[in-house]
Amino acid sequence: MMIKRKCTYSRRRKAAQMELSWMIKSGCVLRMRASSHVVLTILIILTTTILLMQLVYLHGKPHTFELMLPTKTRHNAAPVARIFDKTERPPRPMGKQKVQTFRPFQRFGREHCIVRFRSNNTNSPYELLDETMNVTAGAQKYYLYRHPTKMVSKYNGNITIHVKNPGAYSVGLEQTIYLMSAFSRNLVQMPKGNTRFKQPDPGKEVRHVVLVGWLGYQNINDTLRCCLLLGNDTIVSFINQKRLVWTQVNKQPLMAVKFFCDLPKELYGEKVKGACISLHDENCLNKKFVAIEFLKKQPKDSLAVCSKIAYGQLSAQRLIEWLEIQKLVGVDKVLTYYYNLNSEAMKVLLHYYKEGFVDLRPFDYPDAENNTRYVGQKDAQPFIDEQVVLYEALERLRGYTYTAVIDVDEVIYARTSPKHNLKKFLNMLLRREPKAAGFSFRTELFITDWQNKEDLGRNMNKFWHARYLNRTRPLDDRTKNILINDRIILGSVWTHNYTALHGYKKYQVSASFGTLKHYRPCRKNWHCFLRRGYRDTNIAGLMKNIQEDVTNRFNVLLNNSTLLEIDAIAKGRILKGGIDSEEDKT
Structure with a gap:
């Protein structure tokens, strides 16, 4: 049994010493009994010491104070804030400060005619002017360009021959600057109705216009100017401070460039409807402005696919199957560009475009008469042109x-998600890796040169993706990616790689979770016939789930000769080869 003993502090010295030593040894609780004036004296001494220490510290280093005063009398706190600061500061103004004029840009005279959208049959079919107004002599005319809504394909049977698709790009300065599109960043366009967007914070988010196009290599380091066409038809010009040049390949006559035009804060309330780029020694009058497109925010977990350029002898049957597979796995939108595409495949794209599943855009080469090239050519300049398409697509999406950036001969297959839904698959990966900026998939090659002797039945044999069931092992090169758009640097994305924003990282998907299935013929340096093949019926299983929908599409969109050929293949009378486009031949 333990007995607690109380310890008291005696005023006698000897008794105190004995008691203090005993208390330290025994560990008892000290309870000091003293008069109130002693306690008060000790508190005063401690407070005075703390104040002296603060004064010594503040005297050595200037500090400022901000008093919690009402808004109307806040300016009276300025003298207090400068007690310990010897630097002279101007007094805070009593009234509202006037907005100073922004110096770097110049304003030009207003247009005499209002710009409106109109199309005609001239050489510039998308020149936009109001014909109803009288244009006085000497009035300046502005021209707005954008991607046309009229879809036209002039296929000549040979993709190596250039055929111009109208309205695919806008010319900023002939043979030097070519502009394809212009997009807004943090610029808010109020829609019709009661819907309102949250305005960005000017102190945190810079509002600028992003222009995508080509720039002559001789002008890469030149000083350029941004020209903006405001809603009241006033032109504003200022120096282009930032541009991004894609340097993955060697220098070429035209380089892929992203221009960033930061808006002056004085123009944050103005409507901006057009933009272009000009040389430093030129003014912005009589320029061809690209109509600015505004961001369309999509629902959470929305998924889009950029399939780059459809061209040449692309199989319409193969295209229908690929689009239906994208629908099955949960894709919301497919963005594709067309160039010199055969009429049957173009009919398929137009059909899905009218349904809203495909966003269809024309593509054309600038300066194609002097710098001849074609889509699919394995050369530096076509690679640069393809990068312009990626710049444009990532801004649009x-x-x-x-x-996801994949081609029409590639399918991303999720092994672990229910019904192979990519959205559920990506959410599962995000739970495993919350800081992922994107997901990279290894490639499995389905070599279309390998003979397939398996018979899946007449209903399945007619499908192109069910004819090839042999593939290679997953390869580490030629990976393709699904990107999280707000976690990457948009200008860094190219076909096989990207750069993550600070705080995020790339994530390599295990082949046991998901892979990219790529259908193509064998290249000579691959030695495919010496490689081991693996039987893979995963995509054939997907086709089995949508065979009725695909068959109905065949009956509506394909011509009679193609349907007879598909029926003959299903019966086994014809063994069709795997070369269905000019891209496969390369």
């Missing part, structure tokens, strides 16, 4: 949560 910025409102989606996820974006």
